[in-house]
Amino acid sequence: MKKIGVNVLKLDALDKVLGASRYGGDYCIPNPLYLKVVRSDKPHAKIVKVELEEALQVKGVERIFTAKDIPGRNRIGIIQKDQPVLALDRVRYVGDPIALVAGETVEATEEASQKIKVTYEELPSIKTPEEALQPFAPPIHEKGNLLVEFNLVKGDIQVGFKEAEVIIENTYTTTWVDHAYLEPDGGVAYWDEEERLVIICPTQNVHYDQREVASFLNLPFERVRIIQSTTGGAFGGRLDITIQCFLALAAFHLKRPVKMVYTREEVFQVISKRHPLKIHYRSGARKDGRLTAVEVDILGDTGAYASYGTTVAIRAAVHATGPYQVPHVKVRSRMAYTNNPWSGAMRGFGVPQIAFAHESQMDLLAQALKMDPLEIRKINALQIGSETATGQVLRASVGIRKTLERIEEWRRKILPSPLDSKRPFIRRGIGIGSMWYGIGNTGMANPSTAQIELSPKGEIILYIGVADIGQGSDTVLLQIASEALGIELKEIQLIRADTFLTTDTGATSASRQTYITGNAILNAIGNLKKKVLQEASSLLNEEEKDLFVEDGLVKHRQKLCLGLPIQEVARRTGKTIRGEGHFDPETTRLDPETGQGSPYATYAFATHLAEVEVDIETGKVKVLRVIACHDVGRAIHPNNVIGQIIGGVAMGVGFALMEEYDPGRTISFVNYLIPTSKDIPEVIPILVEDQEPSGPFGAKGVGEPALIPSAPAILNAIADAIGERIYHLPANLERVLEAVQKAKKED
């Protein structure tokens, strides 16, 4: 192994430090028209009339589009196609797009957008999922307000609670969280010489974008080309369509290049959010700490549109027990439409929310049983041979116990800190949070593809459709190819995330690309080697069975001096030799009644320990240190993995303490606070490499797992510090002070 577990130069880093990378808004095209979207200011209304006349008089305005100008299907959505690109007759949230202005300057489009008059007939608006599910609630979509109900049943919940000697029951809530990726969505579109409509913009999945845009314009897929620009963060917010269809519609009609960049205010208003979940959680355990039953009811707010609501409902349910063995489980998970901003995919798909609940419950059980919080987790932790809540038996790479042991070693070094006489208002505490996370999409096919090519010129080219969103998939996937081929990284060209040149690899989401596309690349290289040997056999006049490929050379089993570079094989035969690869993880569909099945081929595990300081006079929480221990299978690029972990902890600090999107109020970073350099703790990352046999060189995934245990550990640490628990995220100043008051009263 020469390229695995090594910190090779991150491919994009040089351009990025030079300021030379081109993000969506950095593309300059000659003579563009600029675009601006006009949006609803009503949460729920019928559109009676849209008057464009005055706006069209503005100097520099070229054209204004409405739903009537859409040549194809005016409905988008990853699972349910329920979201119009431009509203035709109805708006469902404040921010729904109604018209698209194209003009010579940004100023002209802005002026015109102010002059478009929309007449509405307001409809009653629904603010909460509970309201949405009332029997006579006005339906937001044709099929009613219940987007999905998913049930998971294992064992007999009644029996489980009968066996329990202690039962803990609580309700936990979380709120909307914004991805707050730093690059506002922006991009360009134009027709190329071959009559293809080209769109360049940030995204997490070029092939999904291509399908949506082509259907929207009623064009064959191949006439739409999506190229991913350098992408300034994503975290799930760029899995849905953002600006692609607007760019497409205008370029389609105007036959001129178009450009648009969202303002930060628009990003806050119209990009999906993390789903607020209300989680009712009841768990039972025996005196020895063994869990006997877990019963959970989850109700989420998907807002005006479905987006990934179904996925989040199911994933939260499947992960509801946490990384523990529980014989009797019952989960109901529902997602309702409201007239709130729409929620979608955000790093963890519902698992960060449910982990806050299951980890709070574990600490409460430990407290009730007078047990060590680490001990109760160790007793219940999944291991090889364990059956999960969906009935899946885990066969390998179950590193949860190891993460707990490593955290225990660290905890021994933390000494109890006596009250500080100079700061008597400070309380210190420590807390643990664990998690598990299924790699890839839940209980469905989620294949990837890859090709590796030897050209007659002697080049080696790897083709993948994967969108690197900054986390480093380009580098890691190239390392996998380099190792498997035995060829230096710099000798392999990478062509990626362009629908014209690459095939579908699925989204950069669900922490899946290293595992799934990594395997597709290995498959492609296996296929390439076979073809190389066939060619080499006739070229060298040797039996194919005597030949093999090693270190990038065709070698002979007996004639040890033979070593023909694989590039030479293509060069000498004058042929392009292309290896085709495919991989789809082994999963089974979940039973629609009981939710039983094997939804993922492998799981990542992690435990964090957080040390906090709480100021009981102001409610301010300072996270001092987080020890973050992750079972990632194999770290292909350890520095990238550590980068994911430290960044994940920071996002976890935001989720735990400060981030709260307030619809209609949040418009900027002034009222949506994300952690700054002053808010973050020292992070000590620890890698546990419990290799996954089905993973590329043993790798699993880390992108989402990095974030998930932080908030639970921090909330448990706050409870440890002040002696009272907070059940609603974020634990902002008010909630902490309220808990401090409550603790005082109880004393």
Next chain:
Amino acid sequence: MIRFVLNGKEIEVEVPPHWTLLRLLREKLGLTGTKEGCGIGECGACTVLLDGLAVNSCLILVPKVEGRRVETVEGLGSRESLHPLQRSFIEHGAVQCGFCTPGMLMSAKALLEKNPKPTREEIKEAISGNLCRCTGYQQIMEAIEAVGK
């Protein structure tokens, strides 16, 4: 017409007075290394140096730069000869999506110019106006610290 020194070279440009320095850099001069993350001085992605001090270029109207020195990421180093901060950012894994990177580098440069050996606390303070959503800042701070040593 305004005149100022941009990355060591004196330049003269015709630009409407209501334009910001950020817009001038990006739209007129083609220097897109400086990023716009919010346009109202909250995220630090557009940080440049004005007479050696880190400023949000989205808040500076062009008449203010008349006769002054402006430095952007493009002037920091070249592909052939990286600035020590650029090299250190790469080595420490301080770059993920990279959108905050140019602004971060400029804030770091301003800090090191007046305080060549900053403490961790001083680094935290110096980059506290530069938001980063990917890295959690730790590797960025390590990168800056390593150059200061």
